[in-house]
Amino acid sequence: MAEAHQAVAFQFTIxxxxxxxxxxHEALRQVYLSGLRxxxxxxxxxxxxxxxxxxxxxxxxxxxxVIAILATMYTRSDPSMGLIAKIQEHLPASSDSLSVQCQTVxxxxxxxxLLWLSLIFTMKLCLKQLLSYHHWMFEQxxxxxxxxxxxxxxxxxxxRQPQLYSYQGSLPNLPVPTIKDTIKRYLESVRxxxxxxxxxxMTTLAKEFxxxxxxxxxxYLKLKALWASNYVSDWWEEYIYLRGRGxxxxxxxxxxxxxxxxxxxxxxxxxxGNTLHAxxxxxxxxxxxxxxxxxxxxxFCLCVYFICLSDCLPxxxxxxxxxxxxxxxxxxxxxxxxxxxWLYQAGRxxxxxxxxxxxxxxxxxxxxxAPGEEKLAALTAGDRIPWAQARKEFxxxxxxxxxxxxxxxxxxxxxxxxxxxxxxxxxxxxxxDRYAKSLLHGKCYDRWFDKSFxxxxxxxxxxxxxxxxxxxxxxxxxHMWEYVLATDSFRLGYNEEGHCKGDVNxxxxxxxxxxxxxxxxxxxxxxxLAVACALADDIDFHVFPFRDFGKGNIKKIRMSPDAFIQxxxxxxxxxxxxxxxxxxxASMTRLFREGRTETVRSCTSESxxxxxxxxxxKVSKRRLFRTASEKHQLLYRLAMTGAGIDRHLFxxxxxxxxxGVESPFLKKVLSEPxxxxxxxxxxxxxxxxxxxxxPDFIICGGGFGPVADDGxxxxxAIVGEKLMCFHISSKHSCPQTDSHxxxxxxxxxxxxxxxxxxxxxxxxxxxxxxxxxxPQSKKEL
Numbered sequence: 001m002a003e004a005h006q007a008v009a010f011q012f013t014i015x016x017x018x019x020x021x022x023x024x025h026e027a028l029r030q031v032y033l034s035g036l037r038x039x040x041x042x043x044x045x046x047x048x049x050x051x052x053x054x055x056x057x058x059x060x061x062x063x064x065x066v067i068a069i070l071a072t073m074y075t076r077s078d079p080s081m082g083l084i085a086k087i088q089e090h091l092p093a094s095s096d097s098l099s100v101q102c103q104t105v106x107x108x109x110x111x112x113x114l115l116w117l118s119l120i121f122t123m124k125l126c127l128k129q130l131l132s133y134h135h136w137m138f139e140q141x142x143x144x145x146x147x148x149x150x151x152x153x154x155x156x157x158x159x160r161q162p163q164l165y166s167y168q169g170s171l172p173n174l175p176v177p178t179i180k181d182t183i184k185r186y187l188e189s190v191r192x193x194x195x196x197x198x199x200x201x202m203t204t205l206a207k208e209f210x211x212x213x214x215x216x217x218x219x220y221l222k223l224k225a226l227w228a229s230n231y232v233s234d235w236w237e238e239y240i241y242l243r244g245r246g247x248x249x250x251x252x253x254x255x256x257x258x259x260x261x262x263x264x265x266x267x268x269x270x271x272x273g274n275t276l277h278a279x280x281x282x283x284x285x286x287x288x289x290x291x292x293x294x295x296x297x298x299x300f301c302l303c304v305y306f307i308c309l310s311d312c313l314p315x316x317x318x319x320x321x322x323x324x325x326x327x328x329x330x331x332x333x334x335x336x337x338x339x340x341x342w343l344y345q346a347g348r349x350x351x352x353x354x355x356x357x358x359x360x361x362x363x364x365x366x367x368x369x370a371p372g373e374e375k376l377a378a379l380t381a382g383d384r385i386p387w388a389q390a391r392k393e394f395x396x397x398x399x400x401x402x403x404x405x406x407x408x409x410x411x412x413x414x415x416x417x418x419x420x421x422x423x424x425x426x427x428x429x430x431x432x433d434r435y436a437k438s439l440l441h442g443k444c445y446d447r448w449f450d451k452s453f454x455x456x457x458x459x460x461x462x463x464x465x466x467x468x469x470x471x472x473x474x475x476x477x478x479h480m481w482e483y484v485l486a487t488d489s490f491r492l493g494y495n496e497e498g499h500c501k502g503d504v505n506x507x508x509x510x511x512x513x514x515x516x517x518x519x520x521x522x523x524x525x526x527x528x529l530a531v532a533c534a535l536a537d538d539i540d541f542h543v544f545p546f547r548d549f550g551k552g553n554i555k556k557i558r559m560s561p562d563a564f565i566q567x568x569x570x571x572x573x574x575x576x577x578x579x580x581x582x583x584x585x586a587s588m589t590r591l592f593r594e595g596r597t598e599t600v601r602s603c604t605s606e607s608x609x610x611x612x613x614x615x616x617x618k619v620s621k622r623r624l625f626r627t628a629s630e631k632h633q634l635l636y637r638l639a640m641t642g643a644g645i646d647r648h649l650f651x652x653x654x655x656x657x658x659x660g661v662e663s664p665f666l667k668k669v670l671s672e673p674x675x676x677x678x679x680x681x682x683x684x685x686x687x688x689x690x691x692x693x694x695p696d697f698i699i700c701g702g703g704f705g706p707v708a709d710d711g712x713x714x715x716x717a718i719v720g721e722k723l724m725c726f727h728i729s730s731k732h733s734c735p736q737t738d739s740h741x742x743x744x745x746x747x748x749x750x751x752x753x754x755x756x757x758x759x760x761x762x763x764x765x766x767x768x769x770x771x772x773x774x775p776q777s778k779k780e781l
Contacts, residue, residue, distance in 0.1 A: 062113065066113075171595075189645065230594040254467055255466050259489075270356050271488075272356065329341055329411065354504055387528065413453070414455050417458045453467040542729075546723070568746060599639065607632070609624055
């Protein structure tokens with residue numbers, strides 16, 4: 001009750017003598033400090049908006065221009081060529097009380113401000129032109145053209161040190177490729193996957209589309225590109241992430257793992273204290289725009305990214321992304337109960353030790369869950385329409401609405417699991433598989449899948465997160481997670497007993513238990529849980545660290561590590577299935593304003609020719625491999641510079657649907673399944689980790705579910721020079737797929753390719769472990 005009284009700023013009692021008013025000075029102090037913190041944030045945001053708005057200039061440059069103009073006028077010369085006098089003539093009548101000299105100074109300041117704004121506008125245009133130059137990506141290292149050298153020097157002197165959003169207004173818009181180029185590249189990408197008759201029919205459809213409907217649809221896209229800053233992003237977010245009515249668990253959400261080999265502390269509450277505090281530190285750096293823009297390729301070009309705490313809320317026909325700012329608490333789930341945990345007190349952030357103390361209070365709370373409360377989050381794991389209906393019918397008023405608002409407006413979600421996870425036991429790889437499945441879907445009711453991300457903390461101190469996809473792609477969340485893990489271990493640390501450092505404030509109020517009245521909709525929860533469990537049980541996951549070699553060995557043979565891994569994936573799939581398949585690799589388009597992703601079609605004619613030569617003992621395998629690698633790098637660069645295929649075709653299809661016209665070509669293109677969906681989790685902040693003195697503090701990325709029912713989802717992380725981690729997903733219900741079998745083939749393919757390029761075997765010999773492509777079933781293993 002003491003905590004409840006502290007939360008009330010005043011109390012009053014009506015008596016015969018009048019109103020007896022009692023003020024709580026502590027509560028008023030808390031209100032004052034919270035308001036002060038809020039105003040400080042507003043001032044910081046205003047300051048950052050001004051600094052970002054005038055970039056690449058600085059606010060102080062205004063004073064320099066004013067002083068320069070006034071100094072020039074002092075020498076009795078007019079740098080404005082009469083404009084200052086014109087401004088003085090049009091000053092308002094109220095200025096007549098000023099002396100002529102004061103009026104001249106005011107006019108000069110106004111002219112200086114206009115001149116300063118004009119210079120900023122010109123500098124922004126020049127910076128935009130610099131950022132629009134992408135030819136450097138296609139030139140060989142050490143053999144740059146004179147134009148690129150001039151561009152590099154210009155970028156170095158283009159402005160002061162940028163803040164997080166400094167480049168946002170100067171990034172170029174994503175260009176719309178020509179119909180002719182897109183169709184040409186599309187036909188080139190599907191040629192190795194089609195028979196002669198199929199390819200002939202597709203060529204005919206493409207030609208008809210180009211000559212008739214294509215130009216009309218292209219006109220609408222160009223019009224949108226002129227009006228919008230990015231002609232893809234809003235449609236991609238809406239139709240790919242928000243319009244789907246199936247579960248977002250597994251199908252959309254993805255996960256990130258903890259350190260692979262170490263757990264900084266075995267105490268669950270202590271790990272939670274450091275982790276949550278590190279996330280708040282990251283959010284504070286984000287609000288102050290102290291995070292450096294993400295750099296691409298030797299820092300020649302800097303690109304901004306966006307991160308926000310948000311929710312994906314369900315409605316009947318579509319979901320909506322709602323952004324929350326300045327939330328000072330998190331929602332916590334433990335043993336079927338929900339709590340609100342405040343992370344700030346008196347306007348200050350709680351210390352890690354204080355958060356640990358609060359988490360331990362939740363862990364020690366013996367109260368049972370209310371009826372229907374334990375599995376409530378299953379609504380977020382099942383189909384979206386039942387969840388939208390239940391949300392409207394049962395969570396739109398009363399205690400249910402208040403508790404749901406508390407969860408949805410929380411900074412993020414925290415799940416305190418009762419089980420232990422991580423690489424452990426007699427079969428560490430099997431434990432990694434269980435760890436991945438736990439992070440991806442858990443028990444289907446212990447993660448709030450609508451939240452921007454849910455932090456999962458296990459009983460043995462292991463951690464991880466589950467992220468919703470619509471608001472941000474994996475590299476954004478990965479950037480935050482790298483900072484959190486590094487800050488947890490190397491900056492905050494733990495004492496000898498494994499607890500967080502620091503002292504505890506005994507006056508902290510207890511975490512608030514959320515209350516519900518949900519006995520009526522228990523049946524809906526059960527139905528959603530049944531749908532989610534069926535989906536989760538069907539997921540086959542295999543996670544393994546590849547230690548035989550890493551990026552360092554691949555660089556020694558002068559090949560792109562990403563192209564090398566993609567070739568290995570193609571080889572592994574061909575050895576398993578005896579065919580090639582349409583392959584998706586995610587590429588970022590952060591060189592453009594509001595850019596998200598583009599597709600690299602990794603299965604090319606060049607890669608297929610190399611794999612066939614390798615498998616059938618033909619000569620020139622190394623030359624074919626290098627040709628395939630160079631083609632992959634070219635496709636990746638084209639995708640990064642706005643010349644990809646799939647986003648353009650997708651937007652053309654959206655326009656056709658708006659116009660109500662059917663295109664057999666676009667319908668065929670959009671219906672092709674991605675049986676091999678791949679993505680690299682980038683390691684972006686190596687400076688935060690010390691692999692020399694702490695070699696075991698290795699992060700292994702994260703993963704996602706399979707895109708096609710009969711395909712694989714493969715995520716990989718290249719960690720340091722000697723390690724690569726792979727996350728492979730598929731479905732048990734498909735007899736042609738097996739994640740462990742594919743992992744075995746991938747290991748063989750990686751070793752075979754390195755052996756081939758290292759020159760340990762003659763060019764004409766075949767791989768020692770290769771016996772030709774032979775489809776295998778699960779029974780054969």
